[in-house]
Amino acid sequence: xxxxxxxxxxxxxxxxxxxxxxxxxxxxxxxxxxxxxxxxxxxxxxxxxxxxxxxxxxxxxxxxxxxxxxxxxxxxxxxxxxxxxxxxxxxxxxxxxxxxxxxxxxxxxxxxxxxxxxxxxxxxxxxxxxxxxxxxxxxxxxxxxxxxxxxxxxxxxxxxxxxxxxxxxxxxxxxxxxxxxxxxxxxxxxxxxxxxxxxxxxxxxxxxxxxxxxxxxxxxxxxxxxxxxxxxxxxxxxxxxxxxxxxxxxxxxxxxxxxxxxxxxxxxxxxxxxxxxxxxxxxxxxxxxxxxxxxxxxxxxxxxxxxxxxxxxxxxxxxxxxxxxxxxxxxxxxxxxxxxxxxxxxxxxxxxxxxxxxxxxxxxxxxxxxxxxxxxxxxxxxxxxxxxxxxxxxxxxxxxxxxxxxxxxxxxxxxxxxxxxxxxxxxxxxxxxxxxxxxxxxxxxxxxxxxxxxxxxxxxxxxxxxxxxxxxxxxxxxxxxxxxxxxxxxxxxxxxxxxxxxxxxxxxxxxxxxxxxxx
Amino acid sequence: xxxxxxxxxxxxxxxxxxxxxxxxxxxxxxxxxxxxxxxxxxxxxxxxxxxxxxxxxxxxxxxxxxxxxxxxxxxxxxxxxxxxxxxxxxxxxxxxxxxxxxxxxxxxxxxxxxxxxxxxxxxxxxxxxxxxxxxxxxxxxxxxxxxxxxxxxxxxxxxxxxxxxxxxxxxxxxxxxxxxxxxxxxxxxxxxxxxxxxxxxxxxxxxxxxxxxxxxxxxxxxxxxxxxxxxxxxxxxxxxxxxxxxxxxxxxxxxxxxxxxxxxxxxxxxxxxxxxxxxxxxxxxxxxxxxxxxxxxxxxxxxxxxxxxxxxxxxxxxxxxxxxxxxxxxxxxxxxxxxxxxxxxxxxxxxxxxxxxxxxxxxxxxxxxxxxxxxxxxxxxxxxxxxxxxxxxxxxxxxxxxxxxxxxxxxxxxxxxxxxxxxxxxxxxxxxxxxxxxxxxxx
Numbered sequence: 031x032x033x034x035x036x037x038x039x040x041x042x043x044x045x046x047x048x049x050x051x052x053x054x055x056x057x058x059x060x061x062x063x064x065x066x067x068x069x070x071x072x073x074x075x076x077x078x079x080x081x082x083x084x085x086x087x088x089x090x091x092x093x094x095x096x097x098x099x100x101x102x103x104x105x106x107x108x109x110x111x112x113x114x115x116x117x118x119x120x121x122x123x124x125x126x127x128x129x130x131x132x133x134x135x136x137x138x139x140x141x142x143x144x145x146x147x148x149x150x151x152x153x154x155x156x157x158x159x160x161x162x163x164x165x166x167x168x169x170x171x172x173x174x175x176x177x178x179x180x181x182x183x184x185x186x187x188x189x190x191x192x193x194x195x196x197x198x199x200x201x202x203x204x205x206x207x208x209x210x211x212x213x214x215x216x217x218x219x220x221x222x223x224x225x226x227x228x229x230x231x232x233x234x235x236x237x238x239x240x241x242x243x244x245x246x247x248x249x250x251x252x253x254x255x256x257x258x259x260x261x262x263x264x265x266x267x268x269x270x271x272x273x274x275x276x277x278x279x280x281x282x283x284x285x286x287x288x289x290x291x292x293x294x295x296x297x298x299x300x301x302x303x304x305x306x307x308x309x310x311x312x313x314x315x316x317x318x319x320x321x322x323x324x325x326x327x328x329x330x331x332x333x334x335x336x337x338x339x340x341x342x343x344x345x346x347x348x349x350x351x352x353x354x355x356x357x358x359x360x361x362x363x364x365x366x367x368x369x370x371x372x373x374x375x376x377x378x379x380x381x382x383x384x385x386x387x388x389x390x391x392x393x394x395x396x397x398x399x400x401x402x403x404x405x406x407x408x409x410x411x412x413x414x415x416x417x418x419x420x421x422x423x424x425x426x427x428x429x430x431x432x433x434x435x436x437x438x439x440x441x442x443x444x445x446x447x448x449x450x451x452x453x454x455x456x457x458x459x460x461x462x463x464x465x466x467x468x469x470x471x472x473x474x475x476x477x478x479x480x481x482x483x484x485x486x487x488x489x490x491x492x493x494x495x496x497x498x499x500x501x502x503x504x505x506x507x508x509x510x511x512x513x514x515x516x517x518x519x520x521x522x523x524x525x526x527x528x529x530x531x532x533x534x535x536x537x538x539x540x541x542x543x544x545x546x547x548x549x
Numbered sequence: 550x551x552x553x554x555x556x557x558x559x560x561x562x563x564x565x566x567x568x569x570x571x572x573x574x575x576x577x578x579x580x581x582x583x584x585x586x587x588x589x590x591x592x593x594x595x596x597x598x599x600x601x602x603x604x605x606x607x608x609x610x611x612x613x614x615x616x617x618x619x620x621x622x623x624x625x626x627x628x629x630x631x632x633x634x635x636x637x638x639x640x641x642x643x644x645x646x647x648x649x650x651x652x653x654x655x656x657x658x659x660x661x662x663x664x665x666x667x668x669x670x671x672x673x674x675x676x677x678x679x680x681x682x683x684x685x686x687x688x689x690x691x692x693x694x695x696x697x698x699x700x701x702x703x704x705x706x707x708x709x710x711x712x713x714x715x716x717x718x719x720x721x722x723x724x725x726x727x728x729x730x731x732x733x734x735x736x737x738x739x740x741x742x743x744x745x746x747x748x749x750x751x752x753x754x755x756x757x758x759x760x761x762x763x764x765x766x767x768x769x770x771x772x773x774x775x776x777x778x779x780x781x782x783x784x785x786x787x788x789x790x791x792x793x794x795x796x797x798x799x800x801x802x803x804x805x806x807x808x809x810x811x812x813x814x815x816x817x818x819x820x821x822x823x824x825x826x827x828x829x830x831x832x833x834x835x836x837x838x839x840x841x842x843x844x845x846x847x848x849x850x851x852x853x854x855x856x857x858x859x860x861x862x863x864x865x866x867x868x869x870x871x872x873x874x875x876x877x878x879x880x881x882x883x884x885x886x887x888x889x890x891x892x893x894x895x896x897x898x899x900x901x902x903x904x905x906x907x908x909x910x911x912x913x914x915x916x917x918x919x920x921x922x923x924x925x926x927x928x929x930x931x932x933x934x935x936x937x938x939x940x941x942x943x944x945x946x947x948x949x950x951x952x953x954x955x956x957x958x959x960x961x962x963x964x965x966x967x968x969x970x971x972x973x974x975x976x977x978x979x980x981x982x983x984x985x986x987x988x989x990x991x992x
Contacts, residue, residue, distance in 0.1 A: 219745040230978070288974075305967060308952065313922050315948030315970065343870050358956070362923040368896040371870060407839045407869050 047418045048383045048390060050432040050458065050470035056114040056122035058467040060443070062096040063109075063136075064400070068216070068226050069099040070208045071158055073398050074185060076376065076443020076461040077139020077509030080450075081151045083129070084170060088116035089448045089514050091459060093467055094137035094155055100210030102135045102159050111137050111155060120451060120469060130172050135159055139444065139509025143189035143489055145198045145242055151513050154200060156184040163200075165246070178250040182207050182235055188267040188505035190278045190490055192239065192255070193298055194535025198489055200248060201280055202238035203264035203509075218405070225399050229286040229319075234261035237282060237290075256299040262290050268325035269490050269503045270334035272307070273355045276534050278490050281309065283320035283338055293355075308357040309336055309349045318344035319398065322445075322508035326380040327351075328389045329422045330497040339375030339393055339508070342408040346370040346378070346393065365424045366391075366417065372408065373415060374398065377445025377507035381456050385478035385519030385548070387498055388419035390428070394442035394460045394507070411439040414460060414470075432470070440465045446510045449517060454480040454548035456517055479545040481527050482515035486541070489513070491533035495520070495543075520545045569595055576608065585616030603633035610642055619646045630659075637666035641673050648676055653683035664693075671701050678710050687718035698811070705823035708815035712827065715808035722801045731757040731764040732798045739770055739802075747778050765792025822852040829861055833868070841865045860884065867891055886913040889920065898923035911937045915946050922949060927956035944973030 062075040079092040091114040097104045104110060110132040114122035126132050135157035144151050150166035152175075161184045164172035186203040193199070206229055216227035239255045240248035252258040262284040272279050277294035281304075284290060288310035292300040304310035311317060318340040325334050333351035340346060348364050349357040361367045370393075377394035384390065395412035402408050413436055418428035429436045440462035450457045455472035462468070483493050491502045493516045500518065504511045520527060526542040576591035592609035599605055606629035613622035623646040626639045644660035647653070660677040667673060678693030694711035701707050726733040734757035741750035751774060757767040769791035775784035794802055815824055825848035832840035845862035852858060863878035864887060872891040879888040889904035890913075898920040905917035918934030921927065934950040941947055947970035954963040 305971075308955070311948060313949060313952055314919065315945030315952075316943065317974070362893075362896050362898060363925070365896055367894070368872075371872070371894060405837065405839070407842070407871065 047386075047426075047474070048416050048428045048431055049473045049475070050416070050435050051473045052434050052438070053120045053469050053471045055467050055469050056091060056112070057124070058091075058093045058095075058112045058114070058461075059108075060093065060095060060461050060463055060465065060467065061109050062463045063099040064464070065099060066224065067100070067213060068224050069210060069213060070226055070232075071136050071138075071183075072096070072099055073226050073400070073463070074138055074205070075136070075463060077137075077156075077186065077511075078444045078446055078459060078461055078467070079140035079142045079153065079511040079513075080446050080448040080459060081142040081153075081504075081511070081513040082116075083113065083151060083166060084115065085150065086116075088118060088452070089450055089512075090114060090116045091122065091467075092131065092140050092142070092153060093461060094139050094157070094509075095133070097134075097136040099136065100213075102157075104132070104134060107132075116450060118451070120471065125170065128170055131164060133157065133162060135162075138185045139187075140511050141187040141189055141200070141505060142511040142513045143198045143504050144513075145189065145200070146246060147197070154187050154189075156187055156203070156509065158183055161187075161202075163248075175246060177248055178240060180204070180238060182209070185264065186266045186505075186509035188269050188280065188503075190269045190280065191488075191534065192278060192294055193241070194277065195244075196535070197242040197244050199242045200240040201267055201269075202240065203267050203282060204235045204237050205265065205285070206263045207233040207235055217401075221404070223401060223404055225401050229263045232263075234263050234287065236261050237264055237267075251298075254298065256301065257292060260290055260292070260302045263287050264290070265320060266322050266505070266508050268323040268336070268505055270325040270501050271490075271492070271534055272325070272334055272351060272357075274333070278534055281323055281325055281336060283323045284317070285319050285321070287317050289320050289338065303355065307355055308359070312345060312347040312361070313359045318347070321376045322378040322394075322510075324378050324380045324506055325503065326389060326501050327499040328380055328391075328419060330388065330499070332494065332497070332499045334492075334499070334501055335380075337378055337380060337391065339378045341374045342372050342397060342402075342406075346373070346375055363423070365426070369417060369425065369427045370415070373412060374408065375415075376443045377460065377510060379445055379447045379458065379507055381447040382419075382517065382519035383416065383447075383456055383472055384418070384474045384476060385454065385480045385521070386419075386476075387478075387496075387519050387521045387523075388422050390419045391415075391417040391425060392445055392447060392458050393417075394445035394462075396441040396443065396462070400441070409439070411441050413437060413439050414442055414445070414458075432473075435470060438468065440468075443508060444510045445507050446512045447506075448512055448514050449482070454482075454546055477522065477547070479520040479523060479547055481518045481520055481529075481543040481545055483518070483529050483531070483541075483543055484515035486539060487516055487531055488533040488536065491531050491536075493518075494530045494532070495527045496523075569598055572598075573605075576612070580608075580612055580615065583615075585612050588612035589616060589618070601632065603629045603636055603639075606632065607636055607639045607642070610639065610646075614642055614646055614649075619649045622646050623650070637663060640666065641670065641676075644673070644676055644680070648680060653680040656680040657684070668696075669700060671697060671704070674700060675704075675706055675710065678714070682710065682714055682717070685717075685721075687714050687721060690714040691718055694811075698814075703818060705815055705818050705821035708811050708818065709823040709827050712808045712811035712815060713830075715804045715811060719801045719804035719808065722797055722804065726797060729756075729760065731761040731767060732796075732801075734760065735764065735767045735770055736798065736801060738767070738774075742770065742774055742777070747774055750774055763790075765790065766794045766798055768792070769794075820847070820851065822848040822855070822858060825851070826858065826861065829865065833865065838865065838869045842869055842871070856882065863887065870894065886910055886916065889913065890916045893920045893923060911940045915940065915949075918946075918949055918953065922953055922956075927953040931957070941973060943977040944970040947973060 062072045064072045075096045077094050080089045083090045093112045095111045097109045112126045113129045113131045115125045137155050137157040141154040150168040152166045153164045155162045163175040165175045183205045185205040188201045189198045217223045217225040236258050238252040241251045265283045268281045277296040279294050280292040282290040291304040293303040320338045322339045335351045336349040338347050348361045350360045374397040375393040375395050379392045380389040382389050393415045397410045400410050416428045417425040442462045444461040447456045447458045457472045458470040487502045493500045495518050500516045502516050504513045529541045531539045576588050579588035589612040596605045610622045610626035626643040629639045640659040641663035644656045647656035663673040674697045678690050681690035691714045697707040734753045738750040738753035768787050772784045772787035825844045829841045829844035842865045849858045860882050866875035867887040872895045885904045886908035889901040892901035901920045914933040915937035918930040921930035930953040951966035
């Protein structure tokens, strides 16, 4: 105890802007089936989704779960995917069985959206050997929907209406060509140190785009859309109209390869523009192990910016959208570089945690290699990080303001933020391999006001209040998803805020929302 | 050092303006008490009074050397030797001065003279071995270190020197082989087998025997591999075709085996700074950077404040990106390139730029370009990045230059540079394909 206290006292308590405190989690433990064989999927689990599955106004939690390896068999309830109903006040009830979401195979994450426009949010679960799409039947149950063949290894997905027909299409992120039969021995034999293989040992693959036909079926238009021409080793995707041309674009993090930015040409096809846009690689010019991503406007200039998590020594590149289709890496200028130099990150969230009108950053940290300590000074299990957006341009490490968070080391993977208790402060849910999912309740104390915009916001619409722009995207971080009200911190503004909602292919709408106080 | 050298003493010269014998006595006392500046002053006075006495010049050189004024000391020692070429301790001192000044080429001749004059002088032999080693003359270095191990079998520096010289010698010989020759491939296989990578070793041996099916040492190694992997029948068949090594292959194997034996002797002597320094260098060579840091720390614990060990630790900390800890040491030893990069990596590009401007290597130029980019000065980044392109092995510098050109509006140049960057990246990716998955089978 004395030791723990000293650790707290030694933390640099210079930033108090944002605080989180743990609350009892729903009881989910992420089972990833690690073995000496170092099957690659075992280190890739951990995506989650936050969405209101029963339309009771409270965001519920879905966790993807692993399976036995290499069989991909969910041999018992330990491996089930889990859906937890939010009963309020951070109480959750496991409704997995009733909902029919226990699932099959080794699941990696989730992508939520109301694809059939029936008012109930549906769920795509990327998994090996086969991913599943579940339609929410509106009665608390889900039913599987047939999909075109996917693969070879779908690890994440993102919903977007790529052709502005009013229906949500599904972008599929495929990782690489691994299989239990193609699982070479990697590491240092002289030390009998076997590790998860670097992605360079496996062939790349292409992503897929499934067009929503509007009748409950999907067609694979990967070839016709041009996406099939661009192989990669995708980990996550984020969606935004980065060039403000009225068509949604797709950013994909690639593991050990340049990232992809698929610009929507508006004619049903995409072009790959990551290099010309300046987001393929960090300025150093070396491909990194890009993991999670979020695509939102952190500097309140109305243009969505990109943040990518990666491994220790690679930094978490922050690409500022400069307009005209160009980005500039500003990790150093934003003062993030030294803060993340030794961190390895997966989940990442841009969100305004202190309601001051500027989006902060939360990252779920851990190295990919569970034996990294034996070959480097880096650690496998890490604490999550919170970076305070100080002035719209620079960030400061605010993790130490939350002592429990700062010392809660684990093999973190997924992260997503939502106001779980309706108090106007965004809470965070994180997963970790072999460990219970944790809920970090936002306990930030200030007098800032907030607003939540939910009515009439299509998925991936841009919602603006004043200079702030938020993308109502469901994909976030590492293979995770949030569907719910679009949250704004309003600082000390009073009265009503004017809201503008701009959705691709639809006329802009304006409205008013009240600025609310947190208790 | 004083104990090693015979100081020239002045006696029986009374009657001068200031008694030289008394001055000489004072100077010797000052030297013995570590008051080197005072000693040098006194010897200067004596040398002025007795300008033809070579021994006084030598003593002046010694006092200057002890006080760290190596350049001045060398000048005085050269003067002394011009006056009396038989003044053998002066050769050693002069060699030591050049070694301290980082001038091994100038150190060689006086050290050779010193060793010739006193073949049992361990310091002279060690310094001569070090000088040869620093100049890449590994064969004479090996000769000196072999002599030193005989003179001082319990001196860690002797075994370290011998081990490193032999290692380098074997590397030089290896570099003289044709890269895809059966000899080179078999030697690579030997290293892989020693690292417990039999599949990779096997793949290399297969290539070697495709080049020359009769290459006996490859068959011998193949037999060893089969034996290790549990195939004694295949091993016996391979052994039939085995022949003993000869020529350059044999020389390389012999040098590397003797090197290994020397380093084992070093380890057997127990903890020493030389041992940990060797461990640190070996760890760095095999990419085990955290182990290198740990070894440098152990070396410094035994010899705190030693400059070369601090520099080693600073560079190792830099390599493992422990920039905050590295920065004070990098600053202390003015390691400008690493210091500049450490500042850049810790988010201080403006502070990094002056240091990188002072560094001269192409890698420092590359870092300077990156610092300018990070400091939002893309136009200034172009020249150093362009200068560094020849060291770009993976396309990253071409990419950085492309970004600088793009940000300055040089669209056509940007596109060309981007194209070259992608070419290099592709080439690098192809090189990274591994050969370790080959299945072992009889050939």
